[in-house]
Amino acid sequence: xxxxxxxxxxxxxxxxxxxxxxxxxxxxxISLEDLRRAGNLPPDDIVEKGLxxxxxxxxxxxxxxxxxxxCPTGAVVMESMIDKPKVIxxxxxxxxxxxxxxxxxxxxxxxxxFGEKRLKGKRPDAEKLxxxxxxxxxxxxxxxxxxxxxxxxxxxxxxxxxxxxxxKSPRFGTVLVNVLVPGECxxxxxxxxxMRE
Amino acid sequence: MSPISGxxxxxxxxxxILKFDRGRRVRIIFEGREIPAYENETIAAALYxxxxxxxxxxxxxxxxxxxxxxxxxxxxxxxxxxxxxxxRTCITLVEDGMIVEREDTHEATLPTPTKKMxxxxxxxxxxxxxxxxxxxxxxxxxxxxKLGAKVAVLDQNPFLGGQLIKQTHKFFGTKDSYAGTRxxxxxxxxxxxxxxxxxxxxxxxxxxxxxxxxxGVMVAFQSLRLxxYRVLRLKGKRYVIATGxxxxxxVFPGNDLPGVMGAGAAQTLMNVFGIRPADEVLIIGAGxxxxxxxxxxxxxxxxxxxxxxxxxxxxxxxxHASKIRRMGIPVLMRHTIREAYGKGRVExxxxxxxxxxxxxxxxxxxxxxxxxxxxAVGLTPSVELLELMGAKLKFVRELGGYVPLRTEYLExxxxxxxxxxxxxxxxxxxxxMMEGKIAGISAAFSLxxxxxxxxxxxxKAIKWLDxxxxxxxxARIKEGVKKVLITK
Numbered sequence: 188x189x190x191x192x193x194x195x196x197x198x199x200x201x202x203x204x205x206x207x208x209x210x211x212x213x214x215x216x217i218s219l220e221d222l223r224r225a226g227n228l229p230p231d232d233i234v235e236k237g238l239x240x241x242x243x244x245x246x247x248x249x250x251x252x253x254x255x256x257x258c259p260t261g262a263v264v265m266e267s268m269i270d271k272p273k274v275i276x277x278x279x280x281x282x283x284x285x286x287x288x289x290x291x292x293x294x295x296x297x298x299x300x301f302g303e304k305r306l307k308g309k310r311p312d313a314e315k316l317x318x319x320x321x322x323x324x325x326x327x328x329x330x331x332x333x334x335x336x337x338x339x340x341x342x343x344x345x346x347x348x349x350x351x352x353x354x355k356s357p358r359f360g361t362v363l364v365n366v367l368v369p370g371e372c373x374x375x376x377x378x379x380x381x382m383r384e
Numbered sequence: 385m386s387p388i389s390g391x392x393x394x395x396x397x398x399x400x401i402l403k404f405d406r407g408r409r410v411r412i413i414f415e416g417r418e419i420p421a422y423e424n425e426t427i428a429a430a431l432y433x434x435x436x437x438x439x440x441x442x443x444x445x446x447x448x449x450x451x452x453x454x455x456x457x458x459x460x461x462x463x464x465x466x467x468x469x470x471x472r473t474c475i476t477l478v479e480d481g482m483i484v485e486r487e488d489t490h491e492a493t494l495p496t497p498t499k500k501m502x503x504x505x506x507x508x509x510x511x512x513x514x515x516x517x518x519x520x521x522x523x524x525x526x527x528x529x530k531l532g533a534k535v536a537v538l539d540q541n542p543f544l545g546g547q548l549i550k551q552t553h554k555f556f557g558t559k560d561s562y563a564g565t566r567x568x569x570x571x572x573x574x575x576x577x578x579x580x581x582x583x584x585x586x587x588x589x590x591x592x593x594x595x596x597x598x599x600g601v602m603v604a605f606q607s608l609r610l611x612x613y614r615v616l617r618l619k620g621k622r623y624v625i626a627t628g629x630x631x632x633x634x635v636f637p638g639n640d641l642p643g644v645m646g647a648g649a650a651q652t653l654m655n656v657f658g659i660r661p662a663d664e665v666l667i668i669g670a671g672x673x674x675x676x677x678x679x680x681x682x683x684x685x686x687x688x689x690x691x692x693x694x695x696x697x698x699x700x701x702x703x704h705a706s707k708i709r710r711m712g713i714p715v716l717m718r719h720t721i722r723e724a725y726g727k728g729r730v731e732x733x734x735x736x737x738x739x740x741x742x743x744x745x746x747x748x749x750x751x752x753x754x755x756x757x758x759x760a761v762g763l764t765p766s767v768e769l770l771e772l773m774g775a776k777l778k779f780v781r782e783l784g785g786y787v788p789l790r791t792e793y794l795e796x797x798x799x800x801x802x803x804x805x806x807x808x809x810x811x812x813x814x815x816x817m818m819e820g821k822i823a824g825i826s827a828a829f830s831l832x833x834x835x836x837x838x839x840x841x842x843x844k845a846i847k848w849l850d851x852x853x854x855x856x857x858x859a860r861i862k863e864g865v866k867k868v869l870i871t872k
Contacts, residue, residue, distance in 0.1 A: 197722075197734045197749035205690050205714035205750075213697040214715045215675065215705025247702050250852040251556040253564035268558050269855040288564045290554035291703025324552075325683055325711075326400045342712035359554060359564060360401060378710040 210341050217244050217340050219375060228374065229276050237300040239281025242374060243272055244293040244340070254285035254294065283363055286322050287356035296320040297373045317373040318351055323362045329353055329381050337368055338378040345372040348379060392435035393420075396658040400683050401552045402568065404658035410480035419484075426542070427473035427484055428454065428461045429657040437642035437729050439463055439473065443490030448728050450642030454649035455547070456540045456591070457630045457766065463487055466610050467496040474652075475541050475589065479610060499611045506616050508585075510536045512827050513602055513620030515592055515769060518546020519813045520805025521626035522574045523820025524827070527841070528624075529581040531825070531833035536618055537584060538604050540591040543656070544578070545571030546628060546805075547648065548813055550655040552680055556701075560848060561814035568655070570813070590616060595773050622800045622827040625770050626820060629763040629784065629806035634668060638724030638733075647677045647760035654684040662756025666733050667691040669760030670715050671699040677760060678708045689752050692719035692735055694742060701857065722749060724757045733757050763810045770807065774798055782864030783809025789868045792846065793826035794819060797870070802827050809864055815852060818845040 210216045222228050222244065229240040241262075243254070248269045255265040255272060262278035263285055265271075286294040302316030310316075329335050329350045337348040348366035355362050368376050396404070406422035412430060413419070421430035428451050431439070438448040439461050451461035456475035464485040465471040469492035473484070483498065495501075514525045517539035525537045543549055551567020562570045578584055590606035599619070606614040631646030633639060643662060647669070653661045665686060667674050670693035678688045691708065696717055698705045709715060722734040722744075737748035764785040767777055775796040777786040787809045788796045795802050804823040805816035825842045853862040 197751035200750040200752065202689060202714070205716060206712060208714065208716055212702065214717045215670070215698050215700065215702060215709045216715075217702065217706045217709075244706055245703055247857070248855050249556060249701050249703070249857055250558070250855045251563060252558045253554070256559055256564070267854075268851055288554070289703075290556050290564065291701065292707055293703040324400050326398060326685070328400070338710060338712070340706060340710050342710055360566065361554070362400075 206342060212246075217246065219340075221246065227274075233276045234299045237298075237304060238276065239279055240276060240297045240299065241274055241279055241285055242295050242297060243274065244377070245272055245291065247271070251290060253288040253290060257284040257288045259284065283320050283354075286320055286363060287359045287361050289322065292322040292324065292361070294322065295377060299370065299373065302367065315369050316367045317370040319348075319366055319368055319373050319376045321364045321366060321376065321379055323364045323379065327381050327383065328362055329364050329379060334382055335364070335366060335379040336382060337366065337372060337376045338380065339375040340377045342378065345375055348376070394433050394435060394660045396654070396660060396684055399658065401566065402655060402658065406658070410478055412478050412482040412484055414484045415486065421478040423478065425478055425657055427463070427465065427471070427476050427478050427482065429474075429653060429659055430478050431473070431484070432653055432661055433657070433659045438486065439642070440486050441488045442640065443488070446488070447640060448642055449489075449640055450645070450729075452633065452645050452649060453631055454645070454652040462489065464492065466498045468610065469493065469495060471610070476607070476610065477542050482610065497611050502612045504614045506614055508536070508616070509619045510534050510585075511620070511831055512536070512622045512624060512824075513538070513618050514624040514626060514824075515602075516546065516626035516628055516805065516807070517541075517544040517586070517588070518626060518628050518805060518816065519548055519570070519574070520628075520807075520816035520820035520823070521546070521624065522578055523817045524624040524626060524802070524804050524824030525584050526574075526578055526581065527821050527824035527838065528828040528833075529584045531828040531835060531838055533583065533828045533831060533833055535581075535584045536587065536620070537578070538587045538590040538592065538616070538618075540589065542589045544575045544586065544588060548574070550648075550651045551813070552655055552683060553676060555814060556812075557814040557852070558848070560844070561817060563814070567813060587616060590614075592769055595769070597774060621831060622802065623773070624802045624804060624820075624823045624827055625773070625807055626803070626805045626816070626823075627766040627769055627807045629765050629810055631759065632762045632764055634721065634759055634761050636721050636723055638726070638730065641724050641726055641730045642728065643726070643730035643755055644724050644757040645759070647673055647758040650756065650758045651677050651680060654680060654686070660684055660686055662686060662754070664689055664754045665756035665758055666721070666735070666752055666754045667758045667760055668721055669693055669762070670705065670717065671760060671762070672701060672704055674760035675700045675704045675708050675715070677758065678713050679704070679711075682708075682711060682713070686756075688713045689754050690714045690716055690735070692716045692721070694718065694720040694738060696740070721757070730755060730757055763806065765807050765809060767807055770796065770801075770803065773801060775801060775803075778868055780809065780864045780867050782860040783868070787868055789870045791870055791872055793842075794823040795826060795872065800827075800830065809861065811858075811861060815849060818849050821845045
């Protein structure tokens with residue numbers, strides 16, 4: 188049914204068109220550059236060592252402390268409830284508890300060089316694969332071994348990934364999808380979509 | 385989806401977070417047609433599940449109307465049920481064989497009940513009467529009961545827990561405010577806990593209809609089943625008013641079309657009853673409520689075409705907004721709605737962009753095909769009861785409208801009448817729980833109940849609120865609260 192408006196007949200829009208608008212914080216889009224500027228990306232030597240790194244898409248002083256409360260090693264520092272979480276990179280063991288607890292589903296954990304360390308000899312592309320742990324609370328839940336489409340923070344398609352494991356947090360109910368992706372997309376990977384029909 | 389058909393079933397059977405306990409299958413008769421329903425559904429939910437969105441006709445122009453708020457506040461869901469006019473179908477549970485008819489709001493006729501009406505009168509005295517069984521009311525009741533007070537809790541909804549019962553996301557805040565726990569689970573914990581108190585009487589489905597200042601008696605009308613009522617005359621030595629808030633609407637052509645509703649109403653259908661109110665929606669308002677509900681719509685299998693907001697910058701927590709951006713839900717700032725259109729129900733909406741002075745930009749109109757338009761444009765504190773009781777109110781923009789003047793311990797200008805939760809100003813469920821604690825403890829203290837532990841709890845809650853509100857997100861609230869703070 189057409190609609191008459193002051194500006195004449197309004198144009199029907201395709202959903203994809205709307206996605207291209209306004210990629211900035213004002214419209215809820217966080218860029219990798221925003222994270223870098225805020226100090227939320229790990230220094231090179233940590234990544235070089237292959238230590239697990241939690242990426243906090245958390246840039247505001249909001250009253251929220253679960254990540255700090257659950258961290259068993261004190262790697263997430265917060266002085267008052269409205270502080271932004273600060274990560275002590277060396278202390279993180281990659282246990283994922285913060286990613287399970289985060290109400291904003293804002294934390295992904297990147298395991299640099301995961302393939303090189305854990306999958307060598309098991310598959311030919313092992314060397315280039317890193318693991319990313321992505322919180323997920325939608326349906327359908329990805330399955331182990333399944334191919335998924337991996338997206339960045341603005342739903343830009345990055346690469347295909349392979350689901351390594353899927354863990355449902357017994358305490359928080361959030362699902363963590365652990366997905367193998369080429370190392371170069373690991374820090375940008377923030378969302379997965381199941382390809383099943 | 386056909387607008388009326390007994391064959392449509394819009395219930396959700398698989399959800400990533402929720403399980404729906406619908407209870408026994410029953411049936412209701414809607415205008416001669418049999419509609420399947422479940423005993424834990426309200427009439428409005430059962431109709432929505434069957435794809436029926438048109439509940440009544442407007443008084444003057446006889447336009448089709450449907451529910452807006454789904455929590456018993458807006459009156460747009462009223463229908464004639466078993467011969468009783470003006471039944472709020474969104475808070476009335478179905479009963480097998482119930483006869484439900486659309487009504488003409490202005491031309492409803494006297495009741496012709498199909499069953500003989502039973503009315504029982506109850507007169508009772510309490511230390512504290514709490515109105516509202518949401519996070520604030522439940523917390524207030526429990527804190528007061530812990531101290532030994534005899535407490536009554538009333539709520540107009542058949543379910544306890546207020547708006548917590550529809551929050552699928554884990555809560556922000558700290559350990560003291562159940563952070564990391566989902567709202568639905570917090571509701572369960574509170575409701576389970578309150579049932580353990582022998583000194584708390586709970587009256588669900590009870591709507592306050594009067595307050596007699598001289599006698600200090602509150603009168604409520606409780607519906608046990610349709611045509612079986614109780615008139616409650618409760619005399620409280622103290623009152624805690626925790627009546628929550630109501631969603632706001634926007635003015636635009638077609639805003640009364642069935643399918644155009646408050647975002648919270650859609651949330652009730654999706655998350656309390658497990659019903660998809662629409663397949664494709666436009667959400668107006670990109671604050672926390674708008675973006676959270678966009679995510680919840682995706683959880684319910686609903687496509688969100690866009691979330692729009694007239695402001696240049698989202699007021700939502702960035703974590704909530706970025707969560708929907710990465711999923712590919714468009715967030716369009718500086719956009720608003722021109723109209724919703726459709727025959728008998730919403731079939732589409734035209735949106736447009738505005739410039740920095742909020743003037744429409746010519747040629748920017750976009751037509752979206754949607755079968756739902758959900759408004760997340762803020763809330764207004766529900767202060768009608770406080771007004772009726774005689775508490776002094778003040779308009780405070782930062783708090784969402786008229787709110788009661790109150791002390792640090794949340795006592796209003798009326799001695800012995802306390803407030804808590806969104807009725808004090810629009811905030812969060814976590815702050816509502818803290819305010820509930822403060823009000824409940826203070827009400828009990830004023831009756832002579834005492835404990836050092838409670839005194840510590842109250843101080844802690846006051847400090848907690850202060851720290852919570854020191855977030856830049858709540859700077860306005862802090863300012864607002866200053867404007868209504870009084871000392872006694």
